[in-house]
Amino acid sequence: MAEKKKAPPVAKVIEKGMTTPQASKSGRSADGARPAGASSSSATASAPQKPNSQKQLAAFESAMKLFHARHLQQARDLFQQALEGPERDVAQRARLHIAMCDRRLSKDAPSLRSADDYYNYGVALINTRKLAEARQHLERALEISPGADHIHYALALAQALGGDLSGAHENLRRAIEIEPRNRIIARQDADFAPLANQPPFDALLYPEKKIW
16 A cells, blocks of 8 residues: 655745735724824824814904904004914904005105104094094103193193192193293183093182182
8 A cells, every 4th residue: 555645844934025014104003993092293283273262262252253344453453363263264353454454554644843843733632532542642742742731731631630630730740830820721721521520620720729
């Protein structure tokens, strides 16, 4: 009986070009599972974007309110802030409004040189109740002409209307000291009327009265 030949042992063959599995660049293992502790890169990237968008939109909305109220310089500053952020449409609209603010500011800005220029513009601002701007221009007028009683008087008025009573009293006192007729003018001024009977304005406007 012929002897059965033993089959040769099966050799482990590795086909040419075959390589062992490697972890993908995304950090996943060969079976597709994400390693423990790994977080999504997209989630990480988008995490800070939401508050930035909210801040950008809030700046733009606040700027628009100031723009419609014709507070152009303050609006421009906020539009500048609205340029920063992920919302491209908001940034584009902010850029357009900055250009509009620049045009209007350059058109509205008067050419002021002398003390009278600053004084007249300051009085015009008082009449429109832009008191902070009025004070700035009247203070500039006083720097140029510190002995002008009418400028002291106008500045006192702007300060009184703006709630700065100590500053208003000091400038009104100075205006009367330089030109006593300002006491009579202030007595008849409707804008000073609410303060006329309050100390220390009452003693300044009515020194002939005895204060008991």
